[in-house]
Amino acid sequence: MIRSGGAGGAAGSAGGDKPTLAVVGATGAVGTVMLSILSERADIWGEIRLIASPRSAGRKLTVRGEQVEVVALSEEAFEGVDVAMFDVPDEVSAQWAPIAASKGAVVVDNSGAFRMDPDVPLVVPEVNAHAARVRPRGIIANPNCTTLSMIVAMGALHAEFGLSELIVSSYQAVSGAGKEGIDTLREQLTLVAGTELGTQPGDVRRAVGDTGPFPAPMALNVVPFAGSLKEDGWSSEELKVRNESRKILGLPELRVAATCVRVPVITTHSLAVHARFENEVTVEAAHEILAGAPGVVLCDDPAEGEFPTPADAVGTDPTWVGRVRRSLDDPKALELFVCGDNLRKGAALNTAQIAEVVAAELAAGAAAR
Ligand code: 2RA
Numbered sequence: 618m619i620r621s622g623g624a625g626g627a628a629g630s631a632g633g634d635k636p637t638l639a640v641v642g643a644t645g646a647v648g649t650v651m652l653s654i655l656s657e658r659a660d661i662w663g664e665i666r667l668i669a670s671p672r673s674a675g676r677k678l679t680v681r682g683e684q685v686e687v688v689a690l691s692e693e694a695f696e697g698v699d700v701a702m703f704d705v706p707d708e709v710s711a712q713w714a715p716i717a718a719s720k721g722a723v724v725v726d727n728s729g730a731f732r733m734d735p736d737v738p739l740v741v742p743e744v745n746a747h748a749a750r751v752r753p754r755g756i757i758a759n760p761n762c763t764t765l766s767m768i769v770a771m772g773a774l775h776a777e778f779g780l781s782e783l784i785v786s787s788y789q790a791v792s793g794a795g796k797e798g799i800d801t802l803r804e805q806l807t808l809v810a811g812t813e814l815g816t817q818p819g820d821v822r823r824a825v826g827d828t829g830p831f832p833a834p835m836a837l838n839v840v841p842f843a844g845s846l847k848e849d850g851w852s853s854e855e856l857k858v859r860n861e862s863r864k865i866l867g868l869p870e871l872r873v874a875a876t877c878v879r880v881p882v883i884t885t886h887s888l889a890v891h892a893r894f895e896n897e898v899t900v901e902a903a904h905e906i907l908a909g910a911p912g913v914v915l916c917d918d919p920a921e922g923e924f925p926t927p928a929d930a931v932g933t934d935p936t937w938v939g940r941v942r943r944s945l946d947d948p949k950a951l952e953l954f955v956c957g958d959n960l961r962k963g964a965a966l967n968t969a970q971i972a973e974v975v976a977a978e979l980a981a982g983a984a985a986r
Pocket residue numbers: 761762763789790792793794843844854
């Protein structure tokens with residue numbers, strides 16, 4: 618291990634060793650993707666410790682080609698851990714992330730518990746990696762998948778043109794609602810397949826019955842609501858897009874309006890974005906920026922039928938951008954369409970990337986001593 622001093626962030630003694638990583642919530646949907654991502658990326662970790670609820674303790678999961686036994690969440694589970702990636706419900710993170718930090722781990726948390734805490738940086742390595750270094754609570758937050766699915770592209774355009782406003786419509790996959798969301802859509806698709814449903818008011822609703830975690834049927838439908846209802850009719854997802862974009866980009870006054878919509882896609886969120894800038898924009902300049910931006914793939918040749926779709930982007934790491942147009946009525950605004958895998962860049966991958974940023978910092982600190 619590399620002793621990290623969670624709250625301060627400076628690396629400690631025992632230089633030279635590879636850092637110890639804990640994955641908390643290893644058995645969940647995002648935890649599973651975390652393990653496969655850790656198996657694919659450069660192997661910078663010493664021990665990888667898998668932590669989950671006591672009922673999952675003793676299970677064996679594969680990471681880096683090896684079977685690793687899951688241990689139960691407890692204070693002792695964090696002994697010797699340098700970096701801990703959390704993907705657990707908000708209330709579990711709220712309780713356990715500070716405990717892990719008090720044991721000396723730097724926590725990278727994918728819940729909503731700390732994202733807007735002023736003492737917790739909200740980090741997307743391609744956009745604001747520097748923010749990860751200042752973490753008074755020893756915790757770094759990972760943004761919500763809806764924000765993450767567009768923010769790498771927006772960060773690149775902002776760096777060049779200066780962003781002043783975002784108007785966003787999301788097309789969110791059901792896996793954003795976890796395994797229950799995926800199971801619900803698959804069951805509903807079975808119920809409507811091969812029928813003539815979708816021609817009379819309420820026929821799909823009657824056929825599918827229970828709508829699971831969604832407020833309306835997902836099969837043969839789109840649902841203009843995701844998350845929970847907040848003040849003045851806004852949903853939690855819509856407020857996250859606004860608040861998190863502002864924090865990540867360091868633009869507390871950024872004008873943001875989002876409408877979040879759930880669509881019958883298993884995995885990969887899409888967003889239609891109207892982005893207004895301080896300066897005039899051209900499609901050519903936007904193309905050049907996006908084509909060169911780390912973590913972005915430009916896929917924009919509609920004459921050839923080339924634009925991003927969830928069916929093509931799913932299972933991949935980048936943010937896919939296409940349909941880039943200059944607004945007809947505003948030379949300072951662009952319209953574009955973005956797709957990103959909500960379980961990879963939208964959750965597990967960004968968490969792993971932040972953990973790698975921290976590991977590099979710890980290693981540099983250890984080497985300097
Ligand atoms: C959703 N963004 O898609 C959420 C998941 N964190 O429901």
